[in-house]
Amino acid sequence: MAxxxxxxxxxxxxxxxxxxxxxxxxxxxxxxxxxxxLYAKKYDGDFLLRVEDTDRQRSTDESTRAxxxxxxxxxxxxxxxxxxxxxxxxxxxxxAHRLLGSGAAYRDFTPPAEMEQRRAEAEARGETFRFxxxxxxxxxxxxxxxxxxxxxxxIRFKVPEGHTEWYDLVHERIAFPNKDIEDxxxxxxxxxxxxxxxxxxxxxxxxxxxxxxxxxxxxxxxxQILLYRALGAEVPEFAHVPMIHGTDGKKxxxxxxxxxxxxxxxxxxxxxxxxxxxxxxxxxxxxxxEVMTMPELIARxxxxxxxxxxxxxxxxxxxxxxxxxxxxxPIDELATVxxxxxxxxxxxxxxxxxxxxxxxxxxxxxxxxxxxxxDEIVAQARPFFVDAVEYDPDAVTKQWRDAGTTSDILAxxxxxxxxxxxxxxxxxxxxxxxxxxERGISGxxxxxxxxxxxxxxxxxxxxxDVLLYVGRERSLARIGAAVSYLRQAV
RNA sequence: GGCGGUAUCGUCUAGGGGACUAGGACACAGCCCUCUCAAGGCUGGAACACGGGUUCGAAUCCCGUUACCGCUACCA
Numbered sequence: 001m002a003x004x005x006x007x008x009x010x011x012x013x014x015x016x017x018x019x020x021x022x023x024x025x026x027x028x029x030x031x032x033x034x035x036x037x038l039y040a041k042k043y044d045g046d047f048l049l050r051v052e053d054t055d056r057q058r059s060t061d062e063s064t065r066a067x068x069x070x071x072x073x074x075x076x077x078x079x080x081x082x083x084x085x086x087x088x089x090x091x092x093x094x095x096a097h098r099l100l101g102s103g104a105a106y107r108d109f110t111p112p113a114e115m116e117q118r119r120a121e122a123e124a125r126g127e128t129f130r131f132x133x134x135x136x137x138x139x140x141x142x143x144x145x146x147x148x149x150x151x152x153x154x155i156r157f158k159v160p161e162g163h164t165e166w167y168d169l170v171h172e173r174i175a176f177p178n179k180d181i182e183d184x185x186x187x188x189x190x191x192x193x194x195x196x197x198x199x200x201x202x203x204x205x206x207x208x209x210x211x212x213x214x215x216x217x218x219x220x221x222x223x224q225i226l227l228y229r230a231l232g233a234e235v236p237e238f239a240h241v242p243m244i245h246g247t248d249g250k251k252x253x254x255x256x257x258x259x260x261x262x263x264x265x266x267x268x269x270x271x272x273x274x275x276x277x278x279x280x281x282x283x284x285x286x287x288x289x290e291v292m293t294m295p296e297l298i299a300r301x302x303x304x305x306x307x308x309x310x311x312x313x314x315x316x317x318x319x320x321x322x323x324x325x326x327x328x329x330p331i332d333e334l335a336t337v338x339x340x341x342x343x344x345x346x347x348x349x350x351x352x353x354x355x356x357x358x359x360x361x362x363x364x365x366x367x368x369x370x371x372x373x374x375d376e377i378v379a380q381a382r383p384f385f386v387d388a389v390e391y392d393p394d395a396v397t398k399q400w401r402d403a404g405t406t407s408d409i410l411a412x413x414x415x416x417x418x419x420x421x422x423x424x425x426x427x428x429x430x431x432x433x434x435x436x437x438e439r440g441i442s443g444x445x446x447x448x449x450x451x452x453x454x455x456x457x458x459x460x461x462x463x464x465d466v467l468l469y470v471g472r473e474r475s476l477a478r479i480g481a482a483v484s485y486l487r488q489a490v
Numbered sequence: 491g492g493c494g495g496u497a498u499c500g501u502c503u504a505g506g507g508g509a510c511u512a513g514g515a516c517a518c519a520g521c522c523c524u525c526u527c528a529a530g531g532c533u534g535g536a537a538c539a540c541g542g543g544u545u546c547g548a549a550u551c552c553c554g555u556u557a558c559c560g561c562u563a564c565c566a
Contacts, residue, residue: 018566020565020566022566052566054565054566055565055566057565058565058566059566108564110564111564112563112564115563115564116563119563123491126491127491128491128492128562129562130492154564155564156564171495171496174494174495175494176493176494177493180492180493180494180562181493182562184563184564185563185564186564187564188564189564190564192564194563194564194565194566195565195566196566198566199566214560215494215495215496215559215560216559216560216561217560217561218494218495218560218561219493219494219495219560219561219562220561220566222494240495242495242496242559243559243560245558245559247500247501249558249559250558250559251559251560277502280502280503280515281502284502284503284504286504287504287514288503288504288513288514288515289514290502290503290514290515290516307503308495308496308497309496309497310496310558310559311501311502311503312500312501312502313501313502314501314502314516314517316501316516316517317501317502317515317516317517318516319516320515320516320517321516323528323529327529367528369528369529369530370527370528370529371528372528380527399526429525432525442525443525444524444525444526445525446525447525447526448525448526450525451525451526457526457527458526458527459526459527459528460526460527461526461527461528462524462525462526463525463526464525
């Protein structure tokens, strides 16, 4: 679409994210919010939040809270006050009546039950039900009569002849013949607004310049454009982004595992990794770049890179992405994120970690490269915090098979380390390699049993780093304890 | 059913007429590195849905078919 410049907006853009508070913040919603947020940041616009709570049956305060929490965790902060759609029903009502007054809409006295019956009958005959304006729109006399009798009525929009089209920022031109659009209800007979009416009324009031939302709204768009025009308002730009599917190609749902962003937060994901991953699910910078920080994402984001095709959510790649960000994040920042988790695991208090900040960061440096989730960091941090380790049975059978020779080697290892002048990796390695040479065994024959003695496990960071961060006293004590344990076992 | 949307490795994608024997990433397999595990490096298998056009030439443009998705409510 050469004639549309989607590269940058002419006026200060105002975009919005408009979730219904009927559940938790879904990854699909989070991504829509992200794209809107990115767009606002990129072009120095406003990112507004509107809670579409007009469905009183399904909307809950708990959901509203969960959506706020999710957005806050992700760092997708919004401008201005949150708009609650339910607070604007008076305006929606007034706008619907304005349309009635101008002749763009009409009263429909048909009881909902009758409409339903007609629909069912048509279906029973195997026909496609078509709404018949001729049956719904009454003459002025009939209308006046029913009005006088106080009969309830809904207000329907009178869809004009012709066709409705727009240049979607992701799909380019989309057109609908108006004959395929029924005269839709904009105000129910109980006086409450229907979705399309509320959305358009609110978007106009909020000064929204670009409506970026899921492509499940494509068929609502012509109705909304018609409403803008009938209301005499400027039609905003539209960008319909694709859906996110589960691994079976179906719309993402609970069956596909975690779909709420809160679940990922609790699984040990970094918000920037979640955002980076989500950004790439429906958008591409145009080259092979994948791992990006938020500033990079803002700099590179463009609606031109938005995709048309639904993407499948791959948790494996999300984890990989998190691993990349774990390696990228400034260590102090990581310490801030992990410290509360360490405390929750009962290993140390946040205050304690602050007091030993340098040491703590050193431990994190050791673990971050090996972990994909912050939870894994916490699990692997255990040996650095506890007083005595528990021996993993598998580790014992694998590395301590022969208790006699193992205890012998560990005892020698203990003495060699204890004789060191300085407690630092280079000296440790030199001493232990020399010991191995003297005994005519490989280094691994010393390092592996030692690893079990220090951590209780078969896997850990480099053994000299473990010795360094566990510290001289505790290391020697643990090795001694292992020797006793093995001698007792003999 | 009607209308609309979409269609490149298993998955995320690059590609916008010749640079494509189709590139990268995740996952998978092997190798290297190595005290274990990761990380990292290297290698490998793996895709243009199908059929017609347009063109000297199509993954790229057009049409159709198929498949999938969405909408079709006095839900949002």
